[in-house]
C-alpha cells in the first residue's frame with residue numbers, strides 16, 4: 651500500500667482512527683482507508699481521481715486547471731500532467747500507409763522577436779537556420795501524423811524515420827529537396843512539388859495536409875507562451891496524440907490514456 655500510514659490526500663502523518671479500518675487526517679480532515687487502491691506507482695491518487703485528472707487535462711490542456719479543479723498541489727498536478735504528456739508521446743500509430751506527405755519545418759518564434767545577440771548571428775530562414783527542426787509524415791488515408799524533433803534536416807537524419815514508419819509500396823509526396831529523390835530506391839512511389847519554382851500544388855501532389863498540421867502545432871505551442879527546447883518533445887507528442895485521436899469521444903480518449911498509464915506506470 652502506498653499510504654505508509656500518512657494521509658492519502660495531503661501526506662500528513664497524524665490521523666484518527668474512525669470506523670473500522672478508516673482513517674481521518676488531522677490536518678485536512680479527509681478520510682481514507684488503508685485499502686484504498688492507488689493504481690499508478692509513485693502517485694497517491696485513486697483511479698476515480700486519475701479519471702478526473704485526465705478529463706481535466708484533455709479539456710483544458712494545462713497543469714494549472716488540473717491543480718485547481720482536482721484540488722491537487724502544484725507539484726502533484728505538474729507531475730500528473732507530465733506523466734500524461736510522456737504517455738502521449740509513446741502512443742503513436744506504428745505504421746503509416748497509402749498516400750503520405752513528408753515535410754519538415756522549424757519551431758521557435760519569429761526572428762523579429764528574438765533577442766538581439768541571436769538576431770545578429772544572421773536572419774536565416776528555411777534550411778540552415780538555428781531554430782529547432784521538426785520532421786513529419788502524415789497519411790492522408792489514415793488521417794494520422796507522426797512528428798520527430800530532429801537535429802538537422804539532412805536526408806541521412808530523416809530517411810530512417812521514413813523507412814521505419816511508412817510501409818513499402820506507399821506513395822510519398824514531398825517538396826523538391828534533392829535528398830528525397832532517392833526514395834524510389836527504398837521501395838516508395840515518390841513525387842514532389844518544387845517550391846523554388848513557385849509550385850505548391852499539382853493535382854494530387856502537394857504537402858498541404860502536413861502544412862496545415864504545422865500551422866495547428868505552431869498555434870498550439872504559441873498558446874503555451876513559449877516552451878523550453880528541452881521540454882519541447884513532450885508538447886509536440888501531446889499535440890500529435892490529440893491530432894491522431896481527435897475522432898475518439900472524450901470517454902474513449904480518457905479510457906485509452908488510462909489504459910496506457912496503467913500499462914507503463916501500473917503496479918505489478
Ligand SMILES: [Zn+2]
Nearest residue numbers: 657660675678
Ligand atoms: Zn490530510
